[in-house]
Amino acid sequence: SWSPCGQYLASASFDGTTCVWKRQQDGFEVVATLEGHENEVKSVAWAPSGTLLATCSRDKSVWVWEVDDEEEEFECVSVLSAHTQDVKHVVWHPTLQLLASASYDDTVRLYREDDDDWLCCATLEGHTSTVWAVAWDSSGQRLVSCSDDRTLRVWQRQDSEGQGSGSEPSWKCVCTLSGYHGRSIYDVAWCHLTGAVATACGDDAVRVFEEVTPVSPMSPVTFGLAAHVARAHAQDVNGVAWHPREPGLLATCGDDGDIAFWQYQRPESL
Amino acid sequence: MTLEKCSSCSRGECIKPVKVDTKPGKAAAKIRIEADGSYFQVNQDGEEQKLEKAKITLNDCLACSGCITSAESVLISQQSHGELCKVLAVNKAAAAHEQKVIVVSVSPQSRASLAARCKLGLLETAQRLTQFLKSLGVHYVFDTTFSRNFSLLESQREFVRRFHRQAEDKKALPMLASACPGWICYAEKTHGSFIIPHISTTKSPQQVMGSLVKGYFAEQQHLPPDRIYHVTVMPCYDKKLEASRPDFFNQEYQTRDVDCVITTGEVLKLLEQEGVSLSDVDPAPLDTMLSGAAEELSSHHGGGSGGFLEHIFTHAAKELFGIHVGSIHYKPLKNKDFQEVTLERDGEVLLQFALAYGFRNIQNLVQKLKRGKCPYDYVEVMACPSGCLNGGGQIKLEGESSKEELQQVERLYESLRAEIPEENQAVRELYEHWLGGWGSQRAQEMLHTQYHAVEKTNSALNIKW
Numbered sequence: 001s002w003s004p005c006g007q008y009l010a011s012a013s014f015d016g017t018t019c020v021w022k023r024q025q026d027g028f029e030v031v032a033t034l035e036g037h038e039n040e041v042k043s044v045a046w047a048p049s050g051t052l053l054a055t056c057s058r059d060k061s062v063w064v065w066e067v068d069d070e071e072e073e074f075e076c077v078s079v080l081s082a083h084t085q086d087v088k089h090v091v092w093h094p095t096l097q098l099l100a101s102a103s104y105d106d107t108v109r110l111y112r113e114d115d116d117d118w119l120c121c122a123t124l125e126g127h128t129s130t131v132w133a134v135a136w137d138s139s140g141q142r143l144v145s146c147s148d149d150r151t152l153r154v155w156q157r158q159d160s161e162g163q164g165s166g167s168e169p170s171w172k173c174v175c176t177l178s179g180y181h182g183r184s185i186y187d188v189a190w191c192h193l194t195g196a197v198a199t200a201c202g203d204d205a206v207r208v209f210e211e212v213t214p215v216s217p218m219s220p221v222t223f224g225l226a227a228h229v230a231r232a233h234a235q236d237v238n239g240v241a242w243h244p245r246e247p248g249l250l251a252t253c254g255d256d257g258d259i260a261f262w263q264y265q266r267p268e269s270l
Numbered sequence: 271m272t273l274e275k276c277s278s279c280s281r282g283e284c285i286k287p288v289k290v291d292t293k294p295g296k297a298a299a300k301i302r303i304e305a306d307g308s309y310f311q312v313n314q315d316g317e318e319q320k321l322e323k324a325k326i327t328l329n330d331c332l333a334c335s336g337c338i339t340s341a342e343s344v345l346i347s348q349q350s351h352g353e354l355c356k357v358l359a360v361n362k363a364a365a366a367h368e369q370k371v372i373v374v375s376v377s378p379q380s381r382a383s384l385a386a387r388c389k390l391g392l393l394e395t396a397q398r399l400t401q402f403l404k405s406l407g408v409h410y411v412f413d414t415t416f417s418r419n420f421s422l423l424e425s426q427r428e429f430v431r432r433f434h435r436q437a438e439d440k441k442a443l444p445m446l447a448s449a450c451p452g453w454i455c456y457a458e459k460t461h462g463s464f465i466i467p468h469i470s471t472t473k474s475p476q477q478v479m480g481s482l483v484k485g486y487f488a489e490q491q492h493l494p495p496d497r498i499y500h501v502t503v504m505p506c507y508d509k510k511l512e513a514s515r516p517d518f519f520n521q522e523y524q525t526r527d528v529d530c531v532i533t534t535g536e537v538l539k540l541l542e543q544e545g546v547s548l549s550d551v552d553p554a555p556l557d558t559m560l561s562g563a564a565e566e567l568s569s570h571h572g573g574g575s576g577g578f579l580e581h582i583f584t585h586a587a588k589e590l591f592g593i594h595v596g597s598i599h600y601k602p603l604k605n606k607d608f609q610e611v612t613l614e615r616d617g618e619v620l621l622q623f624a625l626a627y628g629f630r631n632i633q634n635l636v637q638k639l640k641r642g643k644c645p646y647d648y649v650e651v652m653a654c655p656s657g658c659l660n661g662g663g664q665i666k667l668e669g670e671s672s673k674e675e676l677q678q679v680e681r682l683y684e685s686l687r688a689e690i691p692e693e694n695q696a697v698r699e700l701y702e703h704w705l706g707g708w709g710s711q712r713a714q715e716m717l718h719t720q721y722h723a724v725e726k727t728n729s730a731l732n733i734k735w
Contacts, residue, residue, distance in 0.1 A: 035637060035640075036633045036637070038460075063630075066604070075604060075634050076630045076633045076634055076637075077604065077605070077630060078630055079629045079630045079633070115606075116604070116605035116606055116607075117605065117630075117655075
């Protein structure tokens with residue numbers, strides 16, 4: 001995960017550590033090694049503010065670290081044990097200090113700061129198997145999750161009405177995309193420029209979905225398949241990412257060892 | 271070999287293999303699993319032999335993280351209120367010369383939690399609990415505040431010794447608190463020989479109580495230690511693990527210093543099981559180990575985790591620098607569970623202490639130590655956020671937020687008069703007559719312990735992705 005300033009790169013390792021690398025003139029240098037997880041770290045994410053880092057591990061925990069810029073030191077501010085199984089992925093809300101995690105326990109959980117600690121403020125239940133990854137849309141009002149159950153689920157923030165400002169927003173599944181993927185969906189990316197959702201799937205394919213403009217404000221949220229590359233990789237596709245500034249440029253990686261770049265264009269018919 | 275998983279463990283690492291005697295020269299046998307879950311080995315001649323199941327005792331536990339700060343009920347068959355009930359029933363039915371003397375030692379944190387739950391004062395709670403336990407067949411009910419005096423005094427002296435030794439022994443400081451078994455388990459398992467030299471060798475109040483009950487008290491009663499059954503009531507599940515450490519087992523008499531640990535929550539279950547409300551029980555006079563009945567309860571300065579930091583700080587300031595510390599100023603750092611206390615003279619830092627509660631702060635402390643950036647001379651380390659009053663074994667109050675509930679217990683806990691360990695007459699008397707003076711060989715044996723690095727077991731069986 002890149003730090004928002006672009007100077008640091010954080011990497012998660014099988015050895016239970018997370019390394020933070022600093023960009024040098026001729027490469028990268030390790031400036032900090034974050035130890036504490038009992039076993040392999042599955043994912044690391046830098047918060048948009050640049051002051052927090054989140055990691056998750058097979059040890060079922062999610063850790064939040066605070067960055068001390070001057071000393072390039074990292075202190076653990078919270079160890080969150082809400083998940084009952086292996087945690088696969090962590091990702092920060094685009095603007096708020098709100099963290100999402102996906103787990104082998106079939107749930108997505110959200111966390112926020114509370115006093116001087118963090119707490120799990122929402123549990124998103126619906127998937128029937130491992131949730132591999134989650135992604136936020138650009139507004140942070142929605143979240144998409146992909147799972148071993150071969151579905152994508154889109155969750156929308158529901159602000160409770162008429163209650164005090166202290167009440168927690170809830171998250172509701174507004175759309176389930178099933179029947180498109182032949183195998184486990186390992187990764188999902190929501191383009192913050194175009195709103196397109198790309199998936200990496202165990203059936204070697206890369207797919208892109210777009211929201212179908214609702215007929216009326218009351219009609220249900222629907223997404224349609226906009227692009228499908230059947231044999232994008234020779235083996236499972238593991239990762240997918242949109243370019244942060246160049247609309248439509250997509251990168252994927254697979255078990256075949258390849259990294260592929262794709263140019264996506266929204267079909268006219270949509 | 272057959273394997274069985276420890277019931278309190280959520281991971282596969284506690285699996286302990288048991289060796290089954292096999293006759294040499296026999297070809298591969300088959301293993302059949304019966305409907306009841308038992309395993310039979312069937313050899314080629316069709317002979318059947320029931321396989322022994324590996325029994326996992328608490329000693330085999332490798333301190334999986336599930337036990338640290340765990341608030342869930344852990345099924346530990348050796349140590350539970352059910353086991354206590356069994357022992358009490360057997361004891362009542364036993365012939366007079368076979369009966370054991372049953373002693374229960376109650377921690378002050380448990381008492382405060384019970385008092386909050388039953389809406390009673392602390393003294394009342396202690397008196398009524400004494401009566402309740404005696405109605406079940408318990409003979410003596412003690413208070414571990416008494417044994418904590420010894421833990422505090424020994425910790426103070428140990429710190430001063432380590433401070434003088436710091437030039438030649440790099441691991442003399444920081445000294446890390448030893449009273450929290452969750453922390454000890456974690457340290458032994460995860461950081462082993464690196465961290466152990468820093469941990470105070472002073473026994474926890476529970477284990478000092480063990481030495482007092484099975485040592486001094488047994489002598490007074492003219493009983494061998496194994497004729498006393500010693501139960502403690504603790505705010506913490508990990509105290510069960512502590513009591514079952516081999517270091518606290520008397521080989522000669524085949525008995526533990528603490529035979530059974532039950533949590534505060536389990537005392538409540540015991541009350542419910544008997545259909546008794548503590549407020550309906552008549553108060554009984556309190557027992558003391560020395561001289562007559564206690565008229566009042568006392569506590570120690572320095573918060574709900576025992577006050578180790580404050581006592582050591584005050585003692586060291588006086589002993590090492592001749593400074594009298596009136597009040598102690600805590601400076602919160604990252605969060606309320608990580609605070610610093612500093613002793614300065616003319617701008618020079620003489621002593622720097624900290625308290626680090628909860629797993630996240632333990633992590634940061636250990637990482638600081640590893641990087642050689644730990645500025646502290648002493649750290650009061652506790653595994654539970656907010657310390658022992660918030661222990662996993664405490665009673666959860668209904669209809670109260672956990673914060674309010676904890677504040678209520680803290681208020682009660684702090685309402686008692688604080689005693690100064692040095693000024694306790696009974697403690698002095700025991701040091702003098704039973705232990706043979708300060709710093710004697712006997713005091714060392716009775717009041718100190720040791721730690722053991724647990725080798726990490728990497729079994730391919732445990733790997734899952």
